[in-house]
Amino acid sequence: MKNVFVSRNACGGDFSHPLAQWATKVAPTAVFAILSIALVANAQAETVFVTLEKDNALAVVDPIAGKLIRTVEIGQRPRGIIISPDNKFLYVAVSDDDTIKIIDAETLKETGRLPSGEDPETFALNPAGDRLYVSNEDDSLVTVIDIKHKKAVKQIKVGVEPEGITVSPDNLWVASASETTNMVHWIDTKTNAIVENTLVDPRPRALGFTADSRQLWVTSEMAGTLMILDVKTKQLVKTIKFDVQGVTADKIQPVGVVIDKDRKRGYVALGPANRVAVINAQTFEVEKYLLVGQRVWNLAFSPDQKRLYTTNGTSNDISLIDLEAQTVTKSVGVGTYPWGVAVKP
Amino acid sequence: MRLLHYWRAMWGIIWRELWRFVTQRERFISALVRPLVWLFVFAAGFRAALGLAITPPYETYILYEVYITPGLIGMIQLFNGMQSSLSMVYDREMGSMRILMVCPLPRWFLLLSKLMAGTGVSILQAYVFLAIAWFYDIQAPWQGYLWILPALLLSGLMLGALGLLLSSFIKQLENFAGVMNFVIFPMFFMSTALYPLWKIKESSALLYNLAQYNPFSQAVEMIRFALYGQFNSMAFIYTLVAFVVFMAAAIIGYNPSKGMMTRKGGA
Numbered sequence: 001m002k003n004v005f006v007s008r009n010a011c012g013g014d015f016s017h018p019l020a021q022w023a024t025k026v027a028p029t030a031v032f033a034i035l036s037i038a039l040v041a042n043a044q045a046e047t048v049f050v051t052l053e054k055d056n057a058l059a060v061v062d063p064i065a066g067k068l069i070r071t072v073e074i075g076q077r078p079r080g081i082i083i084s085p086d087n088k089f090l091y092v093a094v095s096d097d098d099t100i101k102i103i104d105a106e107t108l109k110e111t112g113r114l115p116s117g118e119d120p121e122t123f124a125l126n127p128a129g130d131r132l133y134v135s136n137e138d139d140s141l142v143t144v145i146d147i148k149h150k151k152a153v154k155q156i157k158v159g160v161e162p163e164g165i166t167v168s169p170d171n172l173w174v175a176s177a178s179e180t181t182n183m184v185h186w187i188d189t190k191t192n193a194i195v196e197n198t199l200v201d202p203r204p205r206a207l208g209f210t211a212d213s214r215q216l217w218v219t220s221e222m223a224g225t226l227m228i229l230d231v232k233t234k235q236l237v238k239t240i241k242f243d244v245q246g247v248t249a250d251k252i253q254p255v256g257v258v259i260d261k262d263r264k265r266g267y268v269a270l271g272p273a274n275r276v277a278v279i280n281a282q283t284f285e286v287e288k289y290l291l292v293g294q295r296v297w298n299l300a301f302s303p304d305q306k307r308l309y310t311t312n313g314t315s316n317d318i319s320l321i322d323l324e325a326q327t328v329t330k331s332v333g334v335g336t337y338p339w340g341v342a343v344k345p
Numbered sequence: 346m347r348l349l350h351y352w353r354a355m356w357g358i359i360w361r362e363l364w365r366f367v368t369q370r371e372r373f374i375s376a377l378v379r380p381l382v383w384l385f386v387f388a389a390g391f392r393a394a395l396g397l398a399i400t401p402p403y404e405t406y407i408l409y410e411v412y413i414t415p416g417l418i419g420m421i422q423l424f425n426g427m428q429s430s431l432s433m434v435y436d437r438e439m440g441s442m443r444i445l446m447v448c449p450l451p452r453w454f455l456l457l458s459k460l461m462a463g464t465g466v467s468i469l470q471a472y473v474f475l476a477i478a479w480f481y482d483i484q485a486p487w488q489g490y491l492w493i494l495p496a497l498l499l500s501g502l503m504l505g506a507l508g509l510l511l512s513s514f515i516k517q518l519e520n521f522a523g524v525m526n527f528v529i530f531p532m533f534f535m536s537t538a539l540y541p542l543w544k545i546k547e548s549s550a551l552l553y554n555l556a557q558y559n560p561f562s563q564a565v566e567m568i569r570f571a572l573y574g575q576f577n578s579m580a581f582i583y584t585l586v587a588f589v590v591f592m593a594a595a596i597i598g599y600n601p602s603k604g605m606m607t608r609k610g611g612a
Contacts, residue, residue, distance in 0.1 A: 331405040
């Protein structure tokens, strides 16, 4: 009796039986398709870059596997980090080297430097990816850098100790927060001049525009609040006071803030409270506080916004949050004093 | 036919225990109140007590109530095991033990049936407790709720066997207070139910060793890992061996010719 399940390819056998045909034609295609899907799925897995303030290094993490892949030397005291819109370059503020380094996101080699001014910490990139706005805390300045020509094109005088800075997705506004003046400065991107200032709660730290550029979310480190400003009127719409059960008020120091693209939820890192607050972006209610590592500082979404990554300064790790389940799934040790975080698809 | 006979006897014993448990509503509630008080009151006071280290099976930072949940499940089973032993003493005093023991089946089988009955009750309690904890935001991956079942069975049997062994030593119901003081409390507090081993090590090496080799600790760790879909082989083997040892000793203890019964003048 002929064994229908064996295709005798190597022996020059017959392939007339449908099963043999399936085995020789369809199966390899199916295997190829499965492998391709697997490869695509693998390619979709993002890479997380974390600056390590004390290790003078950049940590590279595979968040899907939950593993630190490698650590590379980057310069003295790296802090702010942003990836270019085409995901080819990383910009890293290397504070004690007084520069912003341009790093190839694939090879992690330095390809250039930008004239950031002294002690750069935080900076923002415009949506086109050709302008960088840097806060110069000690000089109370915002420096505007033309990336293509690697030149500072303007310095804008702002309040005392500017820290948080961001550009609106519609590229109309740069918002800069001065820690000591307690103000948000609205800079027109066309003229690079301040057109309005909004007084906010003490020690504003970080800012984030909603994807529709209609709201600006500002965190206040000292008041333990999040303020929602209306971009049109530049006025305060709502103040949210954080209150974590079992944590004293002095430890609730909101820092990093991100809002999802559908404006369903916003997330605020609460510093030494070791929590990330989950805020309903429609009702402005705090839905949940998620426990992460110590002194949680900055936040970044995965490209599909299904996960959120947090840098935990004093516990030397990053936490991975599953946003669909609203749970912290893992904390991965990365090195000493993780500060900024950027994600490459 | 003979197998059916065995099954009927075991089912009868299990049914009697479950029926007794369900109808004694106070017992059902009080069995749940104890771990819930620990969860809602005790754990609330120690929310940030665990400090920094992330220990397996956990992969990130957890609140104290999340940590002690498997320990409190262990507590349910520990108290249940002891309660079963208490009921054995009661049965002996009331004379119903005599009826059980004259049943024409091997003694070990009757004891095992008694043990299965007690374990069944404790598993029921543990799942009700887990359901309440779920609404308190203590949620494990769904697979964990399946994996925990065999773990609960083994830990329940082990702690039940310990209870059986103890009951073979206790002649009167009044002596049960001694079990509380000398067995339940030391076993519970010298374990990983309330604090992880590394935390115990910080304060005392002796306590650390006692906690590590405490069978209750191993049972709790087995439950903890199972709840997160993981298998802790060391804890499993340790619990299994402890069960076999306790069970063998209990069978000897209940043997009228060799065990403690003779010395105490029988049931």
